[in-house]
Amino acid sequence: MAKIEKTTIIGDVLDIAPETAPLFMAIGMHCLGCPSARGETVEEACMVHGIDPDEFLKHLNAFTEAQDAEKA
Secondary structure (H helix, E strand, O other): OOOOOOOHHHHHHHOHHHHHHHHHHHHOOOOOHHHHHOOHHHHHHHHHHHOOOHHHHHHHHHHHHHHHHHOO
16 A cells, blocks of 8 residues: 555545554544545644644554565
8 A cells, every 4th residue: 555644635545555444443543434624734633632643554554565465
């Protein structure tokens, strides 16, 4: 999977890597299926939930890289 950035839409992340949903849920993003979450960027959602987007992105990208390595 390509690197997830602050401007990546959460809905796109979930479409490509649905296994990331628990990471979003763990930081309080419980309404992943709602229209707002489907159209928000990762940065916007982090700001709403009081999460440092840079730290979350490090964790999210490390997770997706590990998932990709397991599939290879």
